[in-house]
Amino acid sequence: MGALVVIVLLRFILYKISIGIRALGEHTKVIDTLGINVYEVRFxxxxxxxxxxxxxxxLLI
Incomplete structure (x- = not known):
């Protein structure tokens, strides 16, 4: 059940939020001009x- 919640949450973050992690990976210069610290988000x-x-x-142990 917990894994399903994590999957839904990550899908929401990657695809529904306009400035998500996916946008950071594809357009770093745009994210930088918006004032978001690219290196901090990557870290x-x-x-x-x-x-x-x-x-x-x-869990595997």
Missing amino acids: VCVVLSGVLAWQHSI
């Missing part, structure tokens, strides 16, 4: 993906 995304991978590895 948060990498840390978040590491945390999710860590949680998954805990």
Whole structure:
């Protein structure tokens, strides 16, 4: 059940929010001109993906 919530939430963030992570990956100059720190958002995304991978590895043990 929790995985389904995460999937729905990530799909919403990637496709429905106008300035989502997907826009950051495709058009970094546009995001930068809007005043959003590209490096900070990328850092948060990498840390978040590491945390999710860590949680998954805990479930496998």
